[in-house]
Amino acid sequence: MTTQTTGTSTAPTAERRSWLRDHSELGVCVLLLALGVLVLTDALTMDVDVAQRGPVGPRTVPIVVGTGLLVIAALLAVDVLRGGRGQAETGEDVDLSEPADWRTVLLLAGVFLGAAVLIDPLGFPVAGALLFWGAAFTLGSRRFDRDPLIAAVLSLATYAIFNNLLGVPLPGGPLMGVL
Template sequence: MTAHPNPKATPDPDANPDANLNATPDPRPNPSVKNWLRERSELGVGVLLFLLGVLVLTDALTLDTDVTGRGPVGPATVPVVVGCGLLVVAVLLTVDVLRGGRGEAEAGEDIDLTEPADWRTVLLLAGVFLSFAVLIGPLGFPVAGALLFWGAAYALGSRHLHRDPLIAAALSFFTYGVFDKLLGVPLPGGPLMGVI
């Protein structure tokens, strides 16, 4: 009895070296590379932080600073520190991800993703911020800021119509006093500050 060769057996690549030259390459990306990148998606955050750090440093180092006599800290100091910090965080995050570190999934959020977006709140807040931008010039920061704080509280669901305006006014006047009087950052006072 003689053995017949199996027609379904795989051909020996050493038998015909030109057999693999005519094979069509697979146009799809290598699934192992795609899976590797998907499992390390935090690398995108590292790249973004690195690019942001380079941008901040470039802007800080090309800043036109013709200021003398103000002490050792100039206007470029804080942007340089922030840019260096962004670069350090980007490198540390990238090294951690490449070593197998992964961010934990957010477990504290109680969000129903099937619910539609609350466009009423978004539009109310947008209207409040736009009104503040329009009213800060003629009314000044204390009045426009009080309307901003009260409107934001109302848009976000607070319905204490007697308490909220008082808290908003106190917060607005306190903010105006801290920035305009204590820190020396001029804010428009409006006609109300001319009377007081």
């Protein structure tokens, strides 16, 4: 009785929590919406050379991606509000009763951060090789005769493709002066 006279009640709070729990996928919609707005804002405020060749300029892909993110966010929100629910993972390679493998996640994060720190002083080919080799080792490969060679080839190929073919300059490091 007192809840009606004072205007405060725990029932609306419980109903609100229940509604939010039933529509938790709206959080993904908000994330997609924010990401779409960020991408579109960056694309539309980008400094672009006026003299462009052809109809497709540097803004085209970000505008398409940002618009796509907004459309997906809206469609997902409509689906969730109509009662749609995401399906639980049922893949045969995923055991949801097992805890997360935080050791592997932290090791991969460490390998990635190490490569990010080493890319300037050592260059992309060396840092990339360490990244590929470290990721393979962290994920369970113990082929010390093969993994470093594959990592070096992948790193050098990636460097050559980005630096020479795509025109995206990557730091070469001290070894690129020798090669």
